[in-house]
Amino acid sequence: MTSPAGGFVDARAIPPDRPVSGRIGTDQEDQGLGIFVRPKVLDFQARVREKKKVSRRLVLIRTGVVLLVMALVAGLAWLLFLSPVFRLQADKIDVSGGNAWVSNDRVVSIVANQGDRSLLLISTNGVEQEISGMAGVTDAKVRKSFPHGLEVTFDAQEPTAVFKDAQRKLTAVDRQGRVLNTVSKPVEGVPVIQVTTVKRAQRDQAVRQTLRILSTMPEAMRHSVTKVTAKTQDSITTELDQGKHVIIWGDGSDLKLKQAVVDKIINDPSKIGDKHQLDVSAPLRPIVK
Secondary structure, three states: OOOOOOOOOOHHHOOOOOOHHHHOOHHHHHHOOOOOOOOOOOOHHHHHHHHHHHHHHHHHHHHHHHHHHHHHHHHHHHHHHHOHHHEOOHHHEEEEOOOOOOOHHHHHHHHHOOOOOEHHHOOHHHHHHHHHOOOOEEEEEEEEEOOOEEEEEEEEOOOOEEEEOOOOOEEEEOOOOOEEEEEOOOOOOOOEEEOOOHHHHHHOHHHHHHHHHHHHOOHHHHHOEEEEEEOOOOOEEEEEHHHOEEEEEEOOOOHHHHHHHHHHHHOOHHHHOOOOEEEOOOOOOOEEO
């Protein structure tokens, strides 16, 4: 139907370009507005499958990371503790401080008990305590020398006394009565103590007190001791220079004071005079005879 230009047009008579059903949705997609919107259809099963796939991927990644970390830790542990990289070697143990009574070789044998262990597993404090527990050793220091060695320094003492038992066997002992070595003859400058047996002497309080007194003497005085008697732990007596001076110590108490009194009196002619016996069992009231 047509109308002349400028004429009246009846819109009701104009046919539509597309049916309404064809325009629903497409018009809204183009314009984004309106009442009639075609709903979007979702595939929930596909969505679930996608989530499971992502979850499996995350699990695999996390498991791989954990396994990698565990492998790295295990490898590092093997490298540090089990591999030869830091393993102690016997020929790398350096020991110094020994004497005729406590040899360096004896200390090396103690340290070598650590075996082929990694230095990282060796306790220097433990080795120091073990060495210090040896007869004749007063102190020990151990230092790790990477990658394969240990450096050991220790203080070895001279014998405090020689035990002479009933069979006339001579045994050198330290200040705690621990055996250093057996000897064939008396050691110059080392006091001899007459005992029944070494084991019994090590348990005897009188002998233990005697060793304590001898170990605290100045070296010059200890070397001048020619005889020691200890019938009881309260009657310890030392003879100096073949009887020139006889010191009655009593027991092992107040040793610093007793040593000071002895040193002052026997080295002062005006005090000792022609006497040869000094009793310091009561150090504040010394008796000179």
